[in-house]
Amino acid sequence: MSDRIENFINSNAGKKVLGALGVNAPRELARYTPSQRSFFKGRLLLGAGDNAALLAQVSKILAESDAEVFGDDNARLQCTALTQDNGNDAPFAALVFDATGMRDSLELVAAYRFFNANIRKLAPGGRIVILGRPHMGADNAEQAATQRALEGLSRSLAKEVGARGSTAQLITVANGAEGDFGSSLRFVLSPKSAYVTGQVIAVNAVEQSGNVDWHKPLAGKTALVTGASRGIGEAIADTLARDGATVIGVDVAPMEDDLVKVMTRLGGQPLIADITAEDAPAKIASAAKQAGGIDLIVHNAGVTRDKTIANMTEQQWQMTLDINLAAAQRITRELLDQGLIRNGGSIVGVSSMNGIGGQRGQTNYAASKAGVIGYVDFMKNDEQLRAHNITVNAVAPGFIETAMTAAIPLFTRMFGRRLNSLSQGGLPVDVAEAIAFFANPLSRGVSGNTLRVCGQSWFGA
Ligand code: NAD
Secondary structure (H helix, E strand, O other): OHHHHHHHHHOHHHHHHHHHOOOOOOOOOOOOOOOOOOOOEEEEEEEEOOOOOOHHHHHHHHOOOEEEEEEOHHHHHHOOOOEOOOOOOOOEEEEEEEOOOOOOHHHHHHHHHHHHHHHHHEEEEEEEEEEEOOHHHOOOHHHHHHHHHHHHHHHHHHHHHHHHOOEEEEEEEOOOOOOOOHHHHHHHHOHHHOOOOOEEEEEOOOOOOOOOOOOOOOOOOEEEEEOOOOHHHHHHHHHHHHOOOEEEEEEOHHHHHHHHHHHHHHOOEEEEOOOOOOOHHHHHHHHHHHOOOEEEEEEOOOOOOOOOOOOOOHHHHHHHHHHHHHHHHHHHHHHHHOOOEEEEEEEEEEOOHHHHHOOOOOHHHHHHHHHHHHHHHHHOOOHHHHHOOOEEEEEEEOOEOOHHHHOOOHHHHHHHOOOEOOOOOEOHHHHHHHHHHHHOHHHOOOOOOEEEEOOOEOOOO
16 A cells, blocks of 8 residues: 555655646666766866865866866866856756865855855756865864864755755865865766765875776775675665676575675675574685685674663664674774785775764664774774775665665655655665765775764654
């Protein structure tokens, strides 16, 4: 019955009825396909405050795309390579603003002027990117306040443009990381970030070099994904394999048939293990060793055991904490102790918006998912990881269309998927793209981030 109602809502007749009630169908988001020649195509306007540090680098990165790049007056004064818009009023596919030089809050008016003059020219499905500095790296309080102000600006812009399927993000580029933010810029400008909006990506200075093929950034890499037989884990395995990685997929024995099917399709290797079993870290380490080490581990396996805390059994609490949080830590520790995560590798945890905002009936789940954020935040400073240039990050999905969310009662589900700036649920591939971005060899400067893949959910921080 609920399927029939949903089918009607999604039909043309249903959309007309909803339209008459003032509920518009959300804009379909464009997603990456390998037929797209480069990470970005279209007209792009670059603006800047005074003393902008990244204009030349941004122009260089965009030269590898199919962008037609223009500069506003202030940007052109600072970067002579930029040209003036021919003034034909054609829409822009992206607006990029370099705010790295801003040191005083009243200088922010340059950003106001840029967006005030141009935001109406942003095409549906467009991209806004602001480039700033991490406020804690500032020389003084005024500069810190100014740089942090950019976060409020970009998150609010995301809310203003979301209804048209457009996104807005802030990338903070630390001093010395001027050559390291390319993978972040490519990601947020591209359709790979379709369901990521209102986010801040922090880039630190690292030693990294070389070129990476935009279509096969993970060629020659080996990735291990837990919970890979279905849902988000399957999409992660698919996406990493699409990007060139060899995948080892882990799942529990009852999921063996599904796991084998997925791994056969991808030319990957199935590994049956309950990640909470005592021998799981050794078993997984042994598979990693046979592969000659791994470049990426994605701790995706997770469960919910929802009950209000008064009705929750200790077993439901403990099982959720063990699968979603503790087991991942034991496995990571074993891999690190045995030196099985290669130099330049990545560790990725899967958190959840409910770990940020909390959820009634999910004290166990939310605690486990908040723990994932604490883990990556702490581990980014781990000496062993830093010595081997290994990054550690998390994704925090919001409402993603999977078997898990299909089980939510119809009306809760209908509202749940719309309570974000893009007014729709995300797809498993959206989570997978964010993980592939972390794993990209040119994302070594991105560590300790928790990236929300939630369409800027209205709940949570
Ligand atoms: P899912 O239930 O479809 O898939 C989870 C997978 O993990 C299954 O294949 C399951 O067999 C496996 N798994 C469970 N316990 C395991 C264990 N002990 N050892 C090995 N494998 C085990 O869930 P999903 O919706 O695809 O979610 C994947 C991840 O994303 C989870 O961590 C989940 O908490 C998180 N997440 C999902 C959503 C969403 O909207 N679907 C939102 C936020 C976060």
